[in-house]
Amino acid sequence: MEDSYVLELLEPKFKDFHLVYCGYAQCEARHSYGPATRPNYIIHYILEGKGVYQVGGRKYQLSAGQGFLIEPETLTFYQADKDEPWSYLWVGVGGTEAEKYIQDIGLNSSQLIFQYEQGERLKKIVLEMLKHTRVTVANLYYLQGQLYDFFSALTEDDVIDSCVDISKESVYIQEAVTFIRNHYSRGLNVADIAKHMNVNRSYLYTLFKDNLGMSPKDFLTKFQISQAREQLALTDLSIEEVAEVCGYHSCLVFSKAFKKENGMTPTEYRKRKRLETKRTAPASPEELKGIGRKVRLGPEEK
Secondary structure, three states, rough: OOEEEEEOOOOOOOOOOOOOEEEEEEEEOOOOOEEEOOOOOOEEEEEEEEEEEEEEEEEEEOOOOOOEEEEEOOOOEEEOOOOOEEEEEEEEEOOOOHHHHHHHEEEEEEEOOOOOOHHHHHHHHHHHHHHHOOOOOOHHHHHHHHHHHHHHHHHHHOOHHHOOOOOOOHHHHHHHHHHHHHHHHHHOOOHHHHEEEEOOOOHHHHHHHHHHHOOOOHHHHHHOOOOOOHHHHHOOOOHHHHHOOOOOOOOOHHHHHHHHOOOOHHHHHHHHHHOOOOOHHHOOHHHOOOOOEEEEEEOOOO
């Protein structure tokens, strides 16, 4: 069983991207869901405890500070740990542009898991959503704003945030970064990026150097290695499999690049991360005060 609080929107006001439902749950030992499919994208974030998430042949052991994506019409299964059952929050989204927004935060079929250090921020957003249960135009706009805030939090990227201001050529740079996010696992090279952007490599190099302070090749490497760090921390994939998932066809090349970026081998990094624990406090009774167990919002009031 799970002690849950759910808000569901029966008729969205916004068609391109909108909240379908959100919730918070404290699960009992071994509580599970599935195998089943869902019609929408759902992002789960673990506040406390741990559990397992399974998609096809992929199985992820996850804990507090980590999250996972459920894709539409994809058979999934997840279960709380028997000793430390998890508490988590979730946000389900739909709309014609939902896939694009999901890709903007770096999640896709190849990258279903993530790590986020500011769990309190996500918890605050979702608990605020759960409190706005009146069917009014004002509340629908408020919920939409909170949804954008949720995605804003998850789009914060260390690789990009550490770079120089990108406002000068933001359209080109953002397009290139989005392309890298969505296709890095295919083993991209600079020529692929230039071709997608319909610019020559020299101009692409200048764009990246002037705006991000590094070459396209260096940025791509940093991004691939940042994804590798998540795979190493969140999954039990072998080093060879992590290399492949992150776009490296040679495990040796991957290991050398990883060590250059992190000062340690992938194996050493995984051992260090496994020794660390990340815990975020679950919602307190006071925070849950005034929230209904399950609320369904129908068409807006006229």
